[in-house]
Amino acid sequence: MxxxxxxxxxxxxxxxxxxxxxxxxxxxxxxxxxxxxxxxxxxxxxxxxxxxxxxxxxxxxxxxxxxxxxxxxxxxxATVMPGGRRLLAAASQRGVFTAVVTSTLRSVAEGFLAHQGLREMVNAVVTVEDIRRGKPDPEPYLLALKISGLRADQALAVEDAPMGARSATGAGLATWIMAPRGAQDFPRIAGVAGFINRLDQLIPCLQG
Known part of the structure; x- marks a missing residue:
């Protein structure tokens, strides 16, 4: 995500x-x-x-x-988005591989996860420093898949912006959009599975 x-x-x-x-x-x-x-x-x-x-x-x-x-x-x-802690805890308990795939620097991502007590629930962190081509190119998510050992059809992505959604769908991932304020302004992108306003709405999608 x-x-x-x-x-x-x-x-x-x-x-x-x-x-x-x-x-x-x-x-x-x-x-x-x-x-x-x-x-x-x-x-x-x-x-x-x-x-x-x-x-x-x-x-x-x-x-x-x-x-x-x-x-x-x-x-x-910065705080955790609604349902984020519950989603990561559920994934960890079920043995589901989780990765944060971000366009920011590693120091920012790792610092946030550690400060919020989430780092042990995240298996991998892919940052801009790990790739050559950033979002909307699929490279960040393809790298996350490679690290996880999963196929695209065994995973899902969560994004909030069109650039990220295009990156994830381009890697073949079913992609959910975090849109707490609604999806009215979000462009239509093939491969977008739907819209959520809380991350824990995805707990039923987890398969360990």
Whole structure:
């Protein structure tokens, strides 16, 4: 499953960090709306930001500056999405392999899982640092499948954004969309199994 907006209720933290980051750069906004960027790697996002605004700052430095702001608030302020703890506990009890597949940095993902007491219930963490091509490319989920030893038809994915959904469905996974505020704005994507507003709604789908 994805992290930001799916397992972690972290979007307010990410939005605040983004606003502060842009202010420090003298910029007003990213442009394009949430769904344009959600799920993309930070290197893709910063590369586009650099090019669009003619910034004379290396992409790596932009990523590092942004994540200093994220790290300052993420661990203490991001919380677990509704039903997330119950879903992971049920999966662990039934021997179901679980993986977090995220476009963020490993330090952020691992820090969140450890702080929330979830790390022992997650078998693998795939981050942007493990791949060459980020979401919407299927590579992140294909790597998670490889690590798990499962076939695509033996697994499911949970995402909250179109980029992530395309990555998961492209890997052949039946994909559920975490949409607490409804699915009215979500585009139609082949392979999307349905929409949920709590992660523990997926407990009946677990097969150990």
């Amino acid at each position: 994805d992290l930001d907006g799916t397992l972690a209720d972290s979007m307010p933290v990410m939005t605040a960090a983004t606003d502060r980051f842009l202010k420090e750069l003298g910029l007003e906004r990213m442009g394009g709306g949430h769904h344009r960027w959600a799920g993309r790697t930070p290197f893709d996002i910063m590369g586009a930001l650099k090019e669009h605004n003619g910034l004379d700052i290396p992409v790596q430095e932009l990523v590092e500056r942004y994540y200093k702001l994220v790290d300052a608030a993420y661990t203490d302020q």
